[in-house]
Amino acid sequence: MERLGTGIGWRPEIAAEIAELPGVDWVEVVAENVCPSHLPDALQELRERGTTVVPHGVSLGLGGADRPDAGRLAALAERAEALGAPLVTEHIAFVRAGGPLTASPRMEAGHLLPVPRTRDALDVLCENVRIAQEALPVPLALENIAALINWPGEELTEGQFLTELVERTGVRLLIDVANLHTNHVNRGEDPVVALDGLPLDALAYVHVAGGVERDGVWHDSHAHPVTRPVLDVLAELCARTAPPGVLLERDEDFPGIGELAGELDAIRTVLKEARHVRAA
Amino acid sequence: MSARREPAAGTAADAPDRPDARNQPGGVSRPDSRTPPDAAPDAGAGTDAARERLALAQTALLSALVAGTPAPEGFDRVRLRVQSRALIAKRADVVAKVAPELPEILGAGYRPAFVDYARHRPMSGGYRRDALDFAAHLLARSRPQDPAARQQLTRWWRERAGPRPLSSRPLARLARAVRRVLGRG
Numbered sequence A: 001m002e003r004l005g006t007g008i009g010w011r012p013e014i015a016a017e018i019a020e021l022p023g024v025d026w027v028e029v030v031a032e033n034v035c036p037s038h039l040p041d042a043l044q045e046l047r048e049r050g051t052t053v054v055p056h057g058v059s060l061g062l063g064g065a066d067r068p069d070a071g072r073l074a075a076l077a078e079r080a081e082a083l084g085a086p087l088v089t090e091h092i093a094f095v096r097a098g099g100p101l102t103a104s105p106r107m108e109a110g111h112l113l114p115v116p117r118t119r120d121a122l123d124v125l126c127e128n129v130r131i132a133q134e135a136l137p138v139p140l141a142l143e144n145i146a147a148l149i150n151w152p153g154e155e156l157t158e159g160q161f162l163t164e165l166v167e168r169t170g171v172r173l174l175i176d177v178a179n180l181h182t183n184h185v186n187r188g189e190d191p192v193v194a195l196d197g198l199p200l201d202a203l204a205y206v207h208v209a210g211g212v213e214r215d216g217v218w219h220d221s222h223a224h225p226v227t228r229p230v231l232d233v234l235a236e237l238c239a240r241t242a243p244p245g246v247l248l249e250r251d252e253d254f255p256g257i258g259e260l261a262g263e264l265d266a267i268r269t270v271l272k273e274a275r276h277v278r279a280a
Numbered sequence B: 001m002s003a004r005r006e007p008a009a010g011t012a013a014d015a016p017d018r019p020d021a022r023n024q025p026g027g028v029s030r031p032d033s034r035t036p037p038d039a040a041p042d043a044g045a046g047t048d049a050a051r052e053r054l055a056l057a058q059t060a061l062l063s064a065l066v067a068g069t070p071a072p073e074g075f076d077r078v079r080l081r082v083q084s085r086a087l088i089a090k091r092a093d094v095v096a097k098v099a100p101e102l103p104e105i106l107g108a109g110y111r112p113a114f115v116d117y118a119r120h121r122p123m124s125g126g127y128r129r130d131a132l133d134f135a136a137h138l139l140a141r142s143r144p145q146d147p148a149a150r151q152q153l154t155r156w157w158r159e160r161a162g163p164r165p166l167s168s169r170p171l172a173r174l175a176r177a178v179r180r181v182l183g184r185g
Helices: A012-020 A041-048 A070-083 A119-135 A158-169 A177-187 A191-197 A228-240 A257-279 B048-066 B077-098 B101-118 B127-140 B147-161 B169-183
Strands: A005-009 A026-030 A052-056 A088-091 A094-099 A104-113 A140-143 A172-176 A203-209 A212-214 A217-219 A245-249
Touching: A005 A257, A012 A041, A012 A257, A026 A041, A026 A245, A041 A052, A052 A070, A070 A088, A070 A119, A094 B048, A104 B048, A104 B077, A119 A140, A119 A158, A119 B048, A140 A203, A158 A172, A158 A191, A172 A177, A177 A191, A177 A203, A177 A217, A177 A228, A191 A228, A203 A228, A228 A257, A245 A257, B048 B077, B077 B101, B077 B127, B101 B127, B101 B147, B127 B147
Parallel strands: A005 A026, A005 A245, A026 A052, A052 A088, A088 A140, A140 A172, A172 A203, A203 A245
Antiparallel strands: A094 A104, A212 A217
16 A cells, blocks of 8 residues: 555645645645646645645545446546546545435435445445446545444444455545544444454555534534544554554644644654554 | 535536446346345446435435435434534535625524525535525525615625526526526425
């Protein structure tokens, strides 16, 4: 797996800070927010300095019941080419429903919603992933999402679901440790158990983000500082494998450069300590 | 949760379904979706029956979350309400970003009015279309009550959706979209 290093989610609001931050090996951009023929100057400058840029899609809905849309896939492929990206990433989620399969109006969720961990959903997801892989010029990695709700009647654990997905499609994984924490608080799924079941050989990189707990519900806001429990899940992951890359995500209520640098340092510290533990 | 990461509805081509792309030779679907994967690889096996079952389940859930239909069996209703509110709040945030004039015109009334509009109205296109639909929804109900604000909102909506927009094609498309919405009453 290609080594990416430590990175941060590139957002226009913090473009100046990212250009100044020391030790940013790579960035991720939300694929739908960049136009391949008009890349922002700040992003172009990072590329010229040798910073890797990875497009991260949010609208394919590969976990949905429909086959992925050819136009959306072509748009993602075009962004991967324009950015010279070594891989592209998306989510294990559904984002729309309705339409011809149910003879009902099409609805957009405007958000990533969880796929039921059933045989049906896995079969559909595997075929959708293969369709996407054929349309994309570089490897695809998929992210586990944060969920507020549980599907009733699930047939597989997250580990079983992801292991089979990887075996059947060769897709890589983007593991969001904040989402593992979210699923711990909101669905009672122990991140240590989840990590033990994950096919970490397929790990492409890791997401780290902040959130907030309100009334016993974890909101994966990307608008709050990264908390200790999320870094602890990162440490648990790093005790099992050396991740090829780790990326900090911040999407709202952007802090100053000092706080961003501090969060990146906290991530690097976890990586360094885990290296010592693994070497011991 | 964040405005930067939501699926960008309607920003990519919404290609019509392509029946020719369906991998279902002779219209035969795999009768047992639980067949082990090594015995029946996906390619050629046909996922159409699984797709239909998944579509029904996902549509029932999303419809409960964004269209106010009853909660499907087995879900935690409290959690569904939390998710539903989170979806509307996020939608309101994104609409406020793509159409910042709306919260300016509506002031403190923006959020409650948007929640009232969105509660039973799923988003079917992009956020710009949603912003226009929201404005049209308010104007059709003679809101906001303040005449000056209503006039401002009318002007905002007309500039973007008027009957004779400045010839550019995206505007013409928006106008058609709004006429469709108004046509639905």
